[in-house]
Amino acid sequence: MVANRITTELGHSIPPEGPHTITFQVPGWDNALAFRDGDQSLFQKLESLYPRFMPFGLVKQLCAIIQEKASFPAAYGCLPFLHPASFSMAQAFAFSHHRKIAKLEPGELIFKIVDIHGVRLYCVGFPADKRPGIMGCWQNSGAGISSRMAEHLLNHTDTIIEVPFNTDAEAGQLPPPTYLPQTNAHEQLRERIFNLLIRAPVTPQAAGLRSGDIYLYPTGMAAIYRVHEAIMQVRPGPLVGLGAIFHNTYHMFRESPEGFKHFGPCDAQSKVMDGLEAYVKTQQTVSYVFVEFPSNPVLVSVDLKRLRQLADQYGFIIVVDDTIGSFCNIDVLSAADVIITSLTKSFSGYADVMGGSVVLNPSFPFYTPLKNVYQEAFHNEIFAGDVEHLLANSADYLARSATLNRNAKAVADLLQRHVGPGSAVTQVLYPPHSDTAANYTTFMRPATETFNAGYGCLLSVEFASRDAARAFYDHLQVHQGPHLGAHLTLAMNYNEWVLGKDPEDFEYHIGYGLKREQVRISVGLEEVEELVQVFEEALRFAEKEV
Structure with a gap:
């Protein structure tokens, strides 16, 4: 049995709790669904909340x-x-x-x-x-x-x-805005991101990339929202989404007045790039293609190399959200016109501050018109105190990332060993266990004396039945609730919680791999032996259901 049980009360953040923490503990499968469905008795217990859900605290x-x-x-x-x-x-x-x-x-x-x-x-x-x-x-x-x-x-x-x-x-x-002053911390944070972008490159350096090509935002979603505005000034038209996309991003895109085309299946069998090419041939203008690399929560890695070839041929922009792969592990500068990152996640790593970044890549033709828009329209909206905290948290980013990579791989490998006929576990969703693994490794940074790239902190596990998934989840002694990239492990029945309220909508997402029987796991910095023991114990309960 595991000695250390989770004692954080429902509605509180993972330790250490404070006024700026961004997680909240909702233990148990059914509690998560009750929260999703608006159970006010649960809302009244909230002492912490993900700040982008609503004004809180x-x-x-x-x-x-x-x-x-x-x-x-x-x-x-x-x-x-x-x-x-x-x-x-x-x-x-x-x-x-x-x-x-x-x-x-x-x-x-x-x-x-x-x-x-x-x-x-x-x-x-x-x-x-x-x-x-x-x-x-x-x-x-x-x-x-x-x-x-x-x-x-x-x-x-x-x-x-x-x-x-x-x-x-x-x-x-309207009366003109004041926005917020940029400080020395803003410049230091841009410089840190710049150094991570050029560290251990996969291909020769992006020509002329500077820290001034990095723009900071109060959240990752704000970065996506402002990039969309900028691109629509440069190349208006419908946008395309590939694969699983974070639900708020997906909803924002779906309501775009310019139109949105989504290609859900992006595994190796889907031949999604052939479908995309056929689509862009029929359109007068496709504005941009958006992709998470790899995708949340099914961890599929699209063929960015082929995508770049199509962009060069048909003239659209590529926007890559590299949050899940993370700066330290992947280098997508040879493929992306624009890179978006939620700094809230593993870059910050301590679940107590939010932020986002945008990188304009000077290697491709749309850099100059996009840069002109940003020079004219960009205004600082991220508070200096948040930037200072991001700077402090990210000081140990590489060291933490090494631990996150190690721990996630250990948990994924453990779960993968349980996949087989008659087992409770049917699939492990993690880049090296995906049929798109080669697409990921193509953009994986080479090893250096100080850091070996890995696959990030996020994985999902799929069970043979919903009952097995619930049994695993209800006996998994880690914190449970939204967020990823934190210092402590977080699990979430993400698909049920985020998508399950609308059965018709959920059926669409099931079609490209998001299933009710999956549990998403963001691995933290705990001792690897402790984590393996915790997951082995939860698996025993899942196996009983099978």
């Missing part, structure tokens, strides 16, 4: 004060942003035909602008009982203010003043 406290001082109606909620275009973004989201529940009427959204200690916030007000109909614009854009920024502003609420404006004005006619 310090951000919620600041919103309450803004609502009082700016005379919001009673029973209203508030979403504070730094960008004036957030008003039009909120309207587009709230009134979209995609809204199935709690759809707002035009007169129900209200907009107010407040200044606090030199920071201008554009605040979207909404009826609290229609929260589900608006909260997606906070989640999908990732552009809301952070808990550290809220903590800073809470010290200066006596300075709050409401800024008058014409409510019918377009975003460009």
Whole structure:
């Protein structure tokens, strides 16, 4: 038996708990589904929350004060942003035909602008009982203010003043934004990312890449949202998604006015590149192709080499989200026009700060027009305190990543040994165990004296039945809930939690490999022997169900 049992209470973060932690413990398969379905008894126990889900903690406290001082109606909620275009973004989201529940009427959204200690916030007000109909614009854009920024502003609420404006004005006619100052920490963080990008390259260095080609954002989703805006100025048209895509990214793309084409199956048998080529031939213009490398949560690695050839032939842009593979393990500069990374994950590694980055690659023709857009339109939206924390956390990034690679491989190999006829385990989803493994290793950084590249911290395991998956999950002595790349291991019945509420939608995702019988695992920094023992114990319960 395992000596150390998880004692973190439901609704609390993984240790050490604090005001800026971004995880929350929801132990047990059925609790996760109850949370998904809006069980208020569970919500009332939350002491921590992933900040991009909704304003929480310090951000919620600041919103309450803004609502009082700016005379919001009673029973209203508030979403504070730094960008004036957030008003039009909120309207587009709230009134979209995609809204199935709690759809707002035009007169129900209200907009107010407040200044606090030199920071201008554009605040979207909404009826609290229609929260589900608006909260997606906070989640999908990732552009809301952070808990550290809220903590800073809470010290200066006596300075709050409401800024008058014409409510019918377009975003460009609103009182101008202040945004946030860039500090020396911003430059140091860009320099750290730059050095990781050029470390142990797979192919010759990207010509002319500089730290100035790296742009920082408050979240990974904010990076994706702003890249989409920029690309649509350079090459408007429908975008294409390949394979499994993080659910907020997928939802954002699905509502793109320019159109979205998704190719779900991307395993070796799918011949997805042939299908993509046939599609782009029939389109006048494909704007860009977006791909996670490898994909969350099924860990498929698409053929980036062939994708680059198609982009060169047909003139579209390639955007690669390398969050799961991570800077230290993979080098995609020979394939990607743009690289997006959620710095919240293994780059930070301690589950207490959020951030995102965008890299514009000077090796390809779209660099110059994209760079021109960024030079004109980019404004800093990430708070200095968050940047300083990302900088501090990432100081041991390579050392931590070596442990994450080792631990994840040990767990994946253990699970793989259980795959076979009559076993509870039917498949291990992890880059080296995938039929797309060669696509990953093509972009894997060569070993150096100080670091050996691996496959990252994330894997999924598929069971012979839902009952076996539940038995495994309910007896797995690791923390359970959203997030990946943390210092402690996290498990999540991701597909059921994120996609299972809409059976019709889920059927589509099942078609390319996301199944109810899967459990996603983000391995942490524990001792490898301890982890193996924990997973062996949980497997015994899964085997009993078979």
